[in-house]
Amino acid sequence: MPTEYASATVWGVVVALGVATFGIRASFVYLFGRIDEVPDRVTNALEFVPPAVFAALALPAIVAPEGAIAIVGNERLTAGVLASAVAWYVEDILATIVVGMAALWLLRFGI
Known part of the structure; x- marks a missing residue:
């Protein structure tokens, strides 16, 4: 599907969203790797x-x-x-x- 955006702009958005997604997932791995016990409120919210x-x-x-x-x-x-x-x-x-x-x-x- 053709767009009005340049190819570099589209790829820039794809890369930026990929980095943001990776950062969000990595932050949870890092956070739960450093915390020994997850608070009950967080556990209840994650359900x-x-x-x-x-x-x-x-x-x-x-x-x-x-x-x-x-x-x-x-x-x-x-x-x-x-x-x-x-x-x-x-x-x-x-x-x-x-x-x-x-x-x-x-x-x-x-x-």
């Missing part, structure tokens, strides 16, 4: 990181599959809500995946 990352990755694809928020006629949203209900009540990953995919397949292609 919420995986669900937050998953929600940030999955929610836009479910709520806005075409780039704009679509609630009416959005089969991904309906299947996601059904899968979320199964995950909440059953707490089984396989059942959640099966119900979510089956609901999406039925809503998209019908019987």
Whole structure:
């Protein structure tokens, strides 16, 4: 995809973001290598990181599959809500995946 930016600018941004990402990850390795005991507040806060990352990755694809928020006629949203209900009540990953995919397949292609 062509852009308005020069090749050196694009590569500069890529390198800068790579260095920043590496620095953030290295800081955690350095920090937790120097601390003998992680405080309880940090441990409790870090428990919420995986669900937050998953929600940030999955929610836009479910709520806005075409780039704009679509609630009416959005089969991904309906299947996601059904899968979320199964995950909440059953707490089984396989059942959640099966119900979510089956609901999406039925809503998209019908019987």
